[in-house]
Amino acid sequence: MVTCVNDAMFPDAGKAVVTLLRRLGVEVDFPEAQTCCAQPMVNTGYVDEAVPVVRTFVEAFDGYDAVVTPSGSCAGSARHQHRIVARRSGDPALQDAVARTSPKVFELTEFLVDVLGVDDVGASFPHRVTYHPTCHSLRMLGVGDRPTRLLSKVRGLRLVDLPGAEECCGFGGTFAVKNADVSVAMGSDKARHVRETGAEVLVAGDNSCLMHIGGLLSRQQSGVRVMHLAEVLAATEGSGA
Amino acid sequence: MTGTFVGMPAFPTAARAALADTQLRSNLAHATSTIRAKRAAVVAEVDDWESLRLAGAAVKDEVLLHLDDYLVQLEESLTAQGAVVHWARDAAEACAIVAEVAKAHDVDEVVKVKSMATQEISLNEALEAEGIAAWETDLAELIVQLGDDLPSHILVPAIHRNRAEIKDIFTREMGNAGRPAPDDLTDEPAVLAAAARRHLREKFLRARMGVSGANFAVADSGTLVVVESEGNGRMCLTLPEILVSVVGIEKIVPTWSDLDVFLQLLPRSSTGERMNPYTSTWSGVTQGDGPQEVHVVLLDNGRTRALADEVGRQALRCIRCSACLNVCPVYERTGGHAYGSVYPGPIGAILNPLLRGVGQDEQVDSLPYASSLCGACYEVCPVRIDIPSVLVDLRAQVVDAHRGGLPKPEAVAMKGAAWSFTKASRLAAAERASGLVGRVAQRWGRASLPGGRRAIRRAPGPGAAWTGARDLPAPPTESFRAWWRRTRGGRSEGAS
Numbered sequence: 167m168v169t170c171v172n173d174a175m176f177p178d179a180g181k182a183v184v185t186l187l188r189r190l191g192v193e194v195d196f197p198e199a200q201t202c203c204a205q206p207m208v209n210t211g212y213v214d215e216a217v218p219v220v221r222t223f224v225e226a227f228d229g230y231d232a233v234v235t236p237s238g239s240c241a242g243s244a245r246h247q248h249r250i251v252a253r254r255s256g257d258p259a260l261q262d263a264v265a266r267t268s269p270k271v272f273e274l275t276e277f278l279v280d281v282l283g284v285d286d287v288g289a290s291f292p293h294r295v296t297y298h299p300t301c302h303s304l305r306m307l308g309v310g311d312r313p314t315r316l317l318s319k320v321r322g323l324r325l326v327d328l329p330g331a332e333e334c335c336g337f338g339g340t341f342a343v344k345n346a347d348v349s350v351a352m353g354s355d356k357a358r359h360v361r362e363t364g365a366e367v368l369v370a371g372d373n374s375c376l377m378h379i380g381g382l383l384s385r386q387q388s389g390v391r392v393m394h395l396a397e398v399l400a401a402t403e404g405s406g407a
Numbered sequence: 408m409t410g411t412f413v414g415m416p417a418f419p420t421a422a423r424a425a426l427a428d429t430q431l432r433s434n435l436a437h438a439t440s441t442i443r444a445k446r447a448a449v450v451a452e453v454d455d456w457e458s459l460r461l462a463g464a465a466v467k468d469e470v471l472l473h474l475d476d477y478l479v480q481l482e483e484s485l486t487a488q489g490a491v492v493h494w495a496r497d498a499a500e501a502c503a504i505v506a507e508v509a510k511a512h513d514v515d516e517v518v519k520v521k522s523m524a525t526q527e528i529s530l531n532e533a534l535e536a537e538g539i540a541a542w543e544t545d546l547a548e549l550i551v552q553l554g555d556d557l558p559s560h561i562l563v564p565a566i567h568r569n570r571a572e573i574k575d576i577f578t579r580e581m582g583n584a585g586r587p588a589p590d591d592l593t594d595e596p597a598v599l600a601a602a603a604r605r606h607l608r609e610k611f612l613r614a615r616m617g618v619s620g621a622n623f624a625v626a627d628s629g630t631l632v633v634v635e636s637e638g639n640g641r642m643c644l645t646l647p648e649i650l651v652s653v654v655g656i657e658k659i660v661p662t663w664s665d666l667d668v669f670l671q672l673l674p675r676s677s678t679g680e681r682m683n684p685y686t687s688t689w690s691g692v693t694q695g696d697g698p699q700e701v702h703v704v705l706l707d708n709g710r711t712r713a714l715a716d717e718v719g720r721q722a723l724r725c726i727r728c729s730a731c732l733n734v735c736p737v738y739e740r741t742g743g744h745a746y747g748s749v750y751p752g753p754i755g756a757i758l759n760p761l762l763r764g765v766g767q768d769e770q771v772d773s774l775p776y777a778s779s780l781c782g783a784c785y786e787v788c789p790v791r792i793d794i795p796s797v798l799v800d801l802r803a804q805v806v807d808a809h810r811g812g813l814p815k816p817e818a819v820a821m822k823g824a825a826w827s828f829t830k831a832s833r834l835a836a837a838e839r840a841s842g843l844v845g846r847v848a849q850r851w852g853r854a855s856l857p858g859g860r861r862a863i864r865r866a867p868g869p870g871a872a873w874t875g876a877r878d879l880p881a882p883p884t885e886s887f888r889a890w891w892r893r894t895r896g897g898r899s900e901g902a903s
Contacts, residue, residue: 172887
């Protein structure tokens with residue numbers, strides 16, 4: 167599951183997942199029927215509207231061994247919210263299909279560490295990096311230190327602690343526009359902490375959060391770029407590979 | 408108007424004003440980070456904290472499941488011990504009961520223990536309308552009352568004030584309410600506390616009637632419990648001859664031994680202390696000791712409505728500790744007034760809509776959206792209220808309440824997005840359109856993100872809410888989907 171945000175806005179994250187998983191010997195497919203996990207509708211209160219989207223999701227992904235996604239938030243949506251949507255639909259077939267697909271959905275670092283059993287993915291990225299643990303990966307999925315374990319094995323990468331790392335960046339889906347002022351106030355503090363680290367690159371596992379923090383960092387002319395964790399883990403920069 | 412500050416605008420508007428208040432931002436950031444650290448330290452000391460949380464949730468769930476039985480049991484045990492039990496369906500009934508007791512004894516002033524239930528029903532205002540003065544005796548509530556202000560935190564209602572502001576309020580207002588502040592008042596906390604103590608002492612000694620809430624009501628023993636830090640509560644509960652306690656019907660615990668769990672959970676979660684300084688318990692009337700006339704008002708005021716809500720009823724487990732407020736990144740920046748209720752923060756964002764219902768008031772309907780759904784509140788809640796899930800469910804209730812009639816632009820956008828996301832071919836078409844925008848930005852755009860990608864600095868329409876402070880990456884010229892198809896999964900041009 168590439169996710170709609172990555173598909174439409176950040177295709178490089180999706181390409182990085184393909185590169186990375188193939189390098190680790192995984193057979194990768196992109197079922198072209200996939201669209202979105204339906205989280206934007208569910209979290210804004212439009213559950214009826216989410217029903218056909220979840221139906222599209224389960225039809226696209228039924229039959230695969232694992233559904234891997236470079237987003238803690240979308241993985242959380244599939245694992246925790248799809249059953250709510252299916253229940254609302256009143257359709258037992260959809261409820262069964264959700265019960266089959268939901269447990270097979272993995273956030274990228276969960277799949278790498280828990281399923282493939284690797285923490286060194288053979289990447290090289292000689293830069294000063296700080297990592298923001300996104301809320302849904304941290305608190306909804308409980309990915310724990312999997313992302314930083316993976317990053318710590320990347321050749322040349324210097325990982326710098328982010329102050330107040332576990333505090334939300336303020337993106338929050340439609341919160342970012344429905345409560346834009348509060349969202350920006352939260353994001354400004356996050357961006358300030360990022361700048362304090364002196365990192366060249368801010369890395370996270372969710373491009374939606376990075377679009378928000380990165381948008382602030384860019385507006386502030388901070389010179390800090392944002393990259394999805396998958397892109398760093400796929401990188402072979404300076405390794406001669 | 409129960410529990411809600413009259414005339415407050417919806418959350419986004421109220422929040423905008425609060426965000427611009429530099430002093431407020433500074434006071435809140437300092438206070439919440441201090442109390443967060445204290446809580447984290449004392450919670451980390453407890454090996455079986457998670458078991459305690461589970462136990463707390465289980466006890467409350469048991470009570471909620473059999474609330475009808477426990478309420479009758481509580482009434483019987485209280486009555487057997489000489490208390491008079493009253494039932495109040497709403498704020499107006501509860502206020503009328505308290506006023507009637509006061510008038511029956513020709514009382515024209517009462518001293519109050521800090522109590523959320525009496526705040527919720529606006530008891531002070533109701534008593535004032537009857538010519539009865541209600542004096543708040545908790546230090547922070549006193550600051551709020553003297554300053555003609557509104558509480559902004561459940562535990563620390565004057566959290567939005569710093570000590571210099573408090574000194575000014577005491578100097579200006581104490582004389583109007585009783586003993587004036589001394590001429591040599593400073594903003595030292597000990598000096599301010601001493602002034603409050605002297606001001607309050609004459610009220611404690613004079614008042615014939617006390618009014619309280621209760622943190623817990625033990626059904627089998629008929630015991631009410633108040634936990635506090637300052638001792639003012641103990642004064643109000645023991646000195647007057649008449650005591651009236653307004654107690655939400657969800658405050659019940661079945662037995663005395665169930666208190667064990669909560670007296671561990673509450674102080675560590677709220678003030679960040681291992682144990683609170685004062686725990687007062689009383690079971691009806693004790694001859695010759697303390698108040699000789701004890702009334703208990705059991706308050707519904709929307710609680711049965713919340714109980715009927717399958718997802719939301721867990722909010723009735725709340726023990727008003729405020730841990731969710733202190734850890735909430737939204738609350739930390741807006742403060743409590745923006746929520747327009749005596750219950751602010753994450754718990755307020757679910758409790759107000761649950762108690763009052765959605766679909767009638769724009770302010771209430773805005774509260775479930777006053778969250779980024781980061782989940783920090785759920786993590787710290789001592790009774791494991793899954794606030795994010797309740798928020799999401801309440802959002803659905805808000806949307807459902809407004810179905811039919813002319814759809815809002817948001818509803819149109821969501822229906823449009825859902826339509827695109829129902830068939831991949833529709834999404835692909837939308838991506839081809841956005842790819843054109845990307846090509847335009849590539850050729851003529853001037854702004855770039857760090858790293859070189861083209862950026863949009865000012866988006867039209869609803870996008871302006873994003874680009875007001877944030878650059879937006881220009882759409883890529885080719886979506887992932889289009890790349891996958893063109894390169895047959897990356898095989899015809901390498902993986903990138």
